[in-house]
Amino acid sequence: MHGQLGINNSGQYRNGMVVCAYPDAAQVGIDILKKGGNAVDAAVAVQFALAVVYPEAGNIGGGGFMVFRSKDGKTNTLDFREKGPGGASANMYLDSAGNVIPDMSLYTHKASGVPGSVDGMFEAHKKYGKLKWADLVQPAVNLARNGFKLTKRAASDLNHTAAQFTKLNPGKTYLLKDGGWKEGDLMVQEDLAKTFEQIRDKGRDGFYDGVVADEVVAEMKAGDGLITKEDLKNYHSVWRNAITGNYKGYKIITMPPPSSGGIALLQLLQSVEKYPLKRFGYNQDSTIRLIVEAERRVYADRSKYLGDPDFFKVPVDSLLKPAYIAARMGSFSWDAATPSTSIQPGTFVGYESDQTTHYSIVDREGNAVSITTTLNDSYGSKIFVKGAGFLLNNEMDDFSSKPGVPNMYGLVGGKANSIQPGKRMLSSMTPTIVEKDGKLFMVVGTPGGSTIITSVFQTILNVIEFNQNMQQAVASKRFHSQWLPDVISIEKDGVDTATIMKLQGKGYKISDRNAIGRVDAILKTQWGYYEGGADPRGDDTKLGY
Structure with missing residues (x-):
């Protein structure tokens, strides 16, 4: 040392x-x-x-x-x-x-x-x-x-x-x-x-x-x-004021609209919070199914309710209400995949590029x-x-x-x-900071178009639920699903064959794809050190002193 x-x-x-x-x-x-x-x-x-x-x-x-x-x-x-x-x-x-x-x-x-x-x-x-x-x-x-x-x-x-x-x-x-x-x-x-x-x-x-x-x-x-x-x-x-939420005692600080990323990330975390992900395990059958079903519902909401808040009243509070999210997950069943066609954006009372x-x-x-x-x-x-x-x-x-x-x-x-002069277009970018007990815990984000949200989500879970260090968490193989098209894209060799067969048996469509995202992140360890994660999918570099 x-x-x-x-x-x-x-x-x-x-x-x-x-x-x-x-x-x-x-x-x-x-x-x-x-x-x-x-x-x-x-x-x-x-x-x-x-x-x-x-x-x-x-x-x-x-x-x-x-x-x-x-x-x-x-x-x-x-x-x-x-x-x-x-x-x-x-x-x-x-x-x-x-x-x-x-x-x-x-x-x-x-x-x-x-x-x-x-x-x-x-x-x-x-x-x-x-x-x-x-x-x-x-x-x-x-x-x-x-x-x-x-x-x-x-x-x-x-x-x-x-x-x-x-x-x-x-x-x-x-x-x-x-x-x-x-x-x-x-x-x-x-x-x-x-x-x-x-x-x-x-x-x-x-x-x-x-x-x-x-x-x-x-x-x-x-x-x-x-x-x-x-x-x-x-x-x-x-x-703009950050939007914040909590996940198992961690505070999530993230981007408000016109990014769809922050709201979607908080919805995803809340959707899976009550399930024993630690027990299910990293990239295992139950973990993948739970995450995909949450993603399906969240991306359906994104299609209808998110845009530039200076032009369109985005129902942030309604989208993040625990009762609303619980109701959205109410149709999830361990018996079979929910077809995306049967999911519509929720209702209330009253390719972004990899580059x-x-x-x-x-x-x-x-x-x-x-x-x-x-x-x-x-x-x-x-x-x-x-x-x-x-x-x-x-x-x-x-x-x-x-x-x-x-x-x-x-x-x-x-x-x-919709297109209007002076309006900002919707984005999936999800730059995020996580706190634990009032102290800095993680800084995270990634490119990847529509996969940005799910990559940030999985990276946070990799650390909090699956006990990975920062470098492992960004390097780990990822999967993505976004409502439409109704398919789970999995990085090559990201999930074992037996698990894929189980998923297909429950009605999930699977496709292989190349790298998903390039996450660059920093973790503050319990001893007060900064630990970097530079994504090996690119020329990404971590430097500290």
């Missing part, structure tokens, strides 16, 4: 920790903590660094959510989700016959909502930051200008997307390399460095006004997009930040802003293009999530 370093030999640290999707960004975050920055300072620096080194999801052209818990237990959340542009309308993706036009909400300039990430970071820093803004943006400038080394996975992802970049970006060569990328190549992004210099020197105005804003608007005009100067000027992130990214940060004083941020699909719309060098999101696909028609993740929505 090296007491003076604040580390013991099991990878547990005393002074602070950063867990995120790419090694260089984790290094930037830990450097800021060592300089005396707090968790929010480190989060700002990591967000911008990820926009350089992890372009499939790290971004300044997208948005996200932050859950914050101060060292003395005060909580807050910041909603920097993108908004529908002023020119957006409910039927903008439908043809004259009223059918959804394929790919229009995905790979065109009209797919982009007004970006929120820069404003979000600026507001977070203004409220909680300690270090100078310029010092938090500079590492991103350096990474873009001097370059960084590609991992094997990063090179492969870029090569895999090169044809789409070329097709959608005539006259631009961003992220492309003759002959393709390979592991260890240096990637330099000079236009992006210049954009970050504007943000470094002018703060929020370096993005939403001036030269960068002009470049965004010129790009929109060139591609028949909707975002205007006015849209950029009018964008503001919003501080989101999440990071968890704690500092020496115990302040904690959980941030999930996204462009929606991998590399967003795949369209770059000419001159500015960053990717535009395709977040408009997260609205319901037409009630009842699924989006790219098979998620169905209705009126609550």
Whole structure:
């Protein structure tokens, strides 16, 4: 045990920790903590660094959510989700016959909502930051200008997307390399460095006004997009109260709408709380059935009741009432699967992409930040802003293009999530912080589109119910079900054959799938150390000191 370093030999640290999707960004975050920055300072620096080194999801052209818990237990959340542009309308993706036009909400300039990430970071820093803004943006400038080394996975992802970049970006060569990328190549992004210099020197105005804003608007005009100067000027992130709930004595602090994640997570935890999961065991037949039946009901509710609370009255209290949740689980039977067709969204009296990214940060004083941020699909719309060098999101696909028609993740929505100017689209992002006995216990979140909610849910259960440490809990094989389609997706080799046969015998449909989520999380042990869990499904990295 090296007491003076604040580390013991099991990878547990005393002074602070950063867990995120790419090694260089984790290094930037830990450097800021060592300089005396707090968790929010480190989060700002990591967000911008990820926009350089992890372009499939790290971004300044997208948005996200932050859950914050101060060292003395005060909580807050910041909603920097993108908004529908002023020119957006409910039927903008439908043809004259009223059918959804394929790919229009995905790979065109009209797919982009007004970006929120820069404003979000600026507001977070203004409220909680300690270090100078310029010092938090500079590492991103350096990474873009001097370059960084590609991992094997990063090179492969870029090569895999090169044809789409070329097709959608005539006259631009961003992220492309003759002959393709390979592991260890240096990637330099000079236009992006210049954009970050504007943000470094002018703060929020370096993005939403001036030269960068002009470049965004010129790009929109060139591609028949909707975002205007006015849209950029009018964008503001919003501080919202966290939603909280309890599970077996643990307090769950999570994201309110327009994320569906927090409400869904609390509903799931309450749905299974009274059952003896510890006794059932990890990924065993009874555990899977119970969780899938809870998920079915919760995702049905999501389809009807969740949207931007500034536009639609989300019945938060009704959805989280113990009596309501108990009634929803009343039709669950151990005898057979409940067909999804027989489940409707509850009533009261009176594909999001895998290429989101999440990071968890704690500092020496115990302040904690959980941030999930996204462009929606991998590399967003795949369209770059000419001159500015960053990717535009395709977040408009997260609205319901037409009630009842699924989006790219098979998620169905209705009126609550219809397209309107200035409205934020519904999300599944679920950045979460867990407390035990009034003290910080866990910081957790993940990418994964519609699987985000269920991955965060399972990770929390892995620690609390199945006694896994943080690294085991994020690495453990996961499964997912979401009401429609009526199927349980299980990671390869995640469940043994005998259990699968038992499930099929009870009427459950099973399908294999590749990696589900990339959870990055931090646990505070009973001895006061920080223990990280970096998901082995990606290049995710945990660093502490």
